Amino acid sequence: MDYKSLYKSRVLTQFEPLIHKTLQRMTINQRHISYEDYAQELRIKLLAIEESFDGEALGEDRIRFVAFAGKGLYWHLVSLLRKNQKKSEVSYDEIEAAADVDIPFESSRIELLFFMEEVRRRLDQSEYELLMMLCDESLTVTEIAKLYGVGRKTIYQRKNKIVSKINDLKTLLL
Known part of the structure; x- marks a missing residue:
């Protein structure tokens, strides 16, 4: 496993609670049929957010990253929910x-x-x-x-x- 993969794995491990907190904030509990799908989408988004972050997510800028990632994950989830709502319209x-x-x-x-x-x-x-x-x-x-x-x-x-x-x-x- 190369350094970059190891780093991404650590980011996902460290900030997994942030993903679940975001889902909980939108009242999506673990019994929701799409819970794991949303969680996976947020994991992917978390890695994208980390790449665009201008500091050290696992280092001294951790607190700033949590706030930055929290907002990004929240709005990404809102976007996903809106897309799914449009898909669920009846044809x-x-x-x-x-x-x-x-x-x-x-x-x-x-x-x-x-x-x-x-x-x-x-x-x-x-x-x-x-x-x-x-x-x-x-x-x-x-x-x-x-x-x-x-x-x-x-x-x-x-x-x-x-x-x-x-x-x-x-x-x-x-």
């Missing part, structure tokens, strides 16, 4: 895939789109993600539970909570 193709139905008429598409937008409005991000996973026939409840790091019973409880929030919308699909 016709996603609706058809989630509902696993062929929609023959444009009026039916509009009704389904309205239904999904109303579902999206009523559920928070994690509930909506869980609903999409439950609609995905390739995943079992056990697999979903493992992804969330919880038991199957918890997934069923969350599913029932989602159903209670959107149950009155089923008339839109008839």
Whole structure:
């Protein structure tokens, strides 16, 4: 292992708590489905921030680097969350895939789109993600539970909570 790789490894080890603190600041806990993805993105950003820093991150400028990196990581995470929010907007193709139905008429598409937008409005991000996973026939409840790091019973409880929030919308699909 060369000196540069060793130095980067030390930076990541020393400032790993800053990454987790940034995620916690944005209320993303370790059970969040994308927690590790966000943490990895922040690790990459931390190394980029360290390269652009005009001091010694592991030396005498450590305190200044923590403040500098903290701001940089925070705004990078905000940017990532905004991008993911735009990606999660509902499209016709996603609706058809989630509902696993062929929609023959444009009026039916509009009704389904309205239904999904109303579902999206009523559920928070994690509930909506869980609903999409439950609609995905390739995943079992056990697999979903493992992804969330919880038991199957918890997934069923969350599913029932989602159903209670959107149950009155089923008339839109008839």
